[in-house]
Amino acid sequence: MQKVRNVSDLRVMFHRNEKPIYFISATNFNLLGIDQWVNRFKYVNYIDCFDGRHPNVFVPPELPHEEFTSIEDINNYLLQHKDVVELIEQRGGRPAATFLMFDERTEELADELGLDVWFPPAALRSRCDNKMETVRIGNKAGVHSVPNALEKVDSYEHLMQIAERHGLGKDLVVQSAFGDSGHTTFFISSEDDQ
Numbered sequence: 001m002q003k004v005r006n007v008s009d010l011r012v013m014f015h016r017n018e019k020p021i022y023f024i025s026a027t028n029f030n031l032l033g034i035d036q037w038v039n040r041f042k043y044v045n046y047i048d049c050f051d052g053r054h055p056n057v058f059v060p061p062e063l064p065h066e067e068f069t070s071i072e073d074i075n076n077y078l079l080q081h082k083d084v085v086e087l088i089e090q091r092g093g094r095p096a097a098t099f100l101m102f103d104e105r106t107e108e109l110a111d112e113l114g115l116d117v118w119f120p121p122a123a124l125r126s127r128c129d130n131k132m133e134t135v136r137i138g139n140k141a142g143v144h145s146v147p148n149a150l151e152k153v154d155s156y157e158h159l160m161q162i163a164e165r166h167g168l169g170k171d172l173v174v175q176s177a178f179g180d181s182g183h184t185t186f187f188i189s190s191e192d193d194q
Helices: 007-015 071-080 082-091 104-112 122-129 131-140 156-166
Strands: 021-025 041-045 096-099 172-175 185-188
Touching (some): 041 082, 104 122
8 A cells, every 4th residue: 555645645545445434323414525535435324314315325214222312322223223234244345334422332233243443442432531531641641731620529619729729710611521512511600600
């Protein structure tokens, strides 16, 4: 394989790709358009945002399933769906899969289907998804975040003690270790904001 030196080389490499590659997720939004760059790329989704008109989106008919509580649940449902299994088998090769979110069960199901998961292990992803751990990793690598304190807080008074000790001021942003798009981010400037 030749070195990829520029965007043109990258386009040629992806255009010549022969490995079946799948993006398995609720929708195809996160990688929308990549199928125009990557040969043999297919979206496998739960929701058909294109009402059957996108040639590279595959949405199997809905089967009875447990209520979804996460994106991982949707992906695991798709990986067990008979029509998805059939699609992957029919396209052959040593396929690869990408996901927006995945867990250890997703990895097991992908392995059963012969899919290479093109991400680090789910355990590492979960560890790095912890905001406190991400800050620690960044600090250790010399990539510092905005002024912060990594501590458990049990009251407003305790929060103010931590803020004073670290010189953070009185208008604070507090985040829990794990969160979803700001749902666990709190802006606190008084005791009433708890």
